[in-house]
Amino acid sequence: MTIISLQHVTKDYGHGRGIFDVSFHVKKGTVYGFLGPNGAGKTTAIRHIMGFSKPQQGIVTVSGLNSWNNASTIQETLGYLPGEVALPEHLTGEQFIQMMMDLRKIKDDTHCKKLMDFFELDASGKVKRMSLGMKRKLAIVTAFMHDPDILVLDEPTSGLDPIMQQRFIDFIKDEKRRGKTILLSSHIFTEVDATCDEISIIKEGHIISSFNKQELLNMTEKVFHLTVENTKDYTQLIQMIESDITFQLISKNEQINELQISCYPSDLSKLIKRIADFPLLSFSEVPFSLEKHFMEFYDRRVGGELPWQ
Template sequence: MEIIKAENLTKDYGHNRGIFDVSFLVEKGEVFGFLGPNGAGKSTTIRHMMGFSKPQSGNIYMFGKESFKNYSEIMNSVGYLPGEIALPNSDNGQDFINVMKKLRHLKDKKMLNYLIDKFKFNPMLETKKMSLGDKRKLAIIVAFMHDPDVLVLDEPTSGLDPIMQQVFIDFIKEEKKRGKTIFLSSHIFNEVEETCDRIAIIKDGKIVSTFKTTNLKHNQNKTFDIVFKKQDDFNNFVEQIKKEKKIIELKEHNENNLTVKVLVNDTNINKLIEIISKFNVVEFNEDKLTLQEYFMNFYKEDKDFGGVPDERDNKGRKSHKRLQK
């Protein structure tokens, strides 16, 4: 079942700022990561998702309903954690929790108590004396105390210390196990890699890649580190690899320690092995691509190497949207 669906969502703020043709689908029970640096368009997308902003063109739906027209219904059923937290003037955390309890007509306090306990929040703390981390904890508590089925989290761990970041990641994993649907925006690679089933990378307002997290781990394009015993072998290998540049990319070679880094697609691995077998090799290891390295590919020039296969579009074609610099 489709829970969140964006179709060519566009909001142009001018000067290439905003979001452009953003499309994705989040199914029930999925944890979907929305990864991008500051200014990429994460919060803008989320504001449209929650129905706060009207798209210029394209559409965004929650539970099959257009977000902007169904704003109050969405606010009632979704747990939304905003990126920037502005607390109203209240004396302490408990006052704010009470206001939100009333607004939400909350009767069951099980989740509320669970969250206060899990995040070690002191509700009696004066709002004025709260650190950024305390404010974030309070925002987390009021966003999820009604135990919503869908969580929309805009950079949830910013402002939390590393221990609380891990507590939050555990919370996301627990909620996933309970069948919740989660949309998580972040610029932190490991929290996305650790929690998400699928990831979309957004850059300059455009989605540049959408893929399953497991595909990253079983990447078809592999990087290998090779160490040679003799200078001659190193030189000859480098020379031969340069001749195969259409299928094997020489990423690095260092004469001082006789190491080479190459990138090759699974389908061409035999060729690499054929060349390597002619030489005396001390080490031959796969250098597994991390999400961070994959992400960084979008900051380099467009090339045929270095990517995870993107998901197919709805016509069964492989979409290989790459950003040209």
């Protein structure tokens, strides 16, 4: 079931800014990563989901409701964490939490207390005097105090220290286990890598790639790092790899008899059989990093062809 849906949404702010013919769908219970450099249009897309902006073309729905006409109804089951922290500064943290509870008509504060403990939020002081990280935590607690079914997170971990970033990633994973639907925008590869099932890359207002992370992993070449015991076997291995088109030699270092080989997952057992005859000192997989993959896209022109399509 589709929870968040953008269909051919266009919003042109002029000077090439905005989003153009953006479509994507977030299914129930999945974590959707929305990745792109600063100014690519991530926040613009989220504005439309929140009903802050009206699309010039296309339609945005949340749980089947038009997000522009039904913004306030949608908010009942949606938690939004803005990218920029701009809290009302004349309040104390506790007053702000109370205000948000009243606005959301929440009577029971057990979930809120749980979140405050989890993120180690001290809300006693004036918001104006809080550090950026503490404001961020306050925003997180107030965004999720009503235990929403849909979470919309705009660069959620910026401003948090590494420990809190990890804790936030744990929180997202936990929410996913509880069946929540999550849209996460980010330009940080690690948090997208760690949490998302589906990923879209946006650049200059256009979605240039959408894929399922697991499928991508299955379709991408694996890279292995090998060290051979002696030079004779090393040269033989190199020859063997170079003569077989199934495998690619990525790099070699003759001084210390090292090399890197890549192959598709379907050819893995063949590779292992071949190298089993060689005396190896080490054999390890170079972990796949989305980062390298994304970087290709960031440099690629808008609408560029994908290497695996």
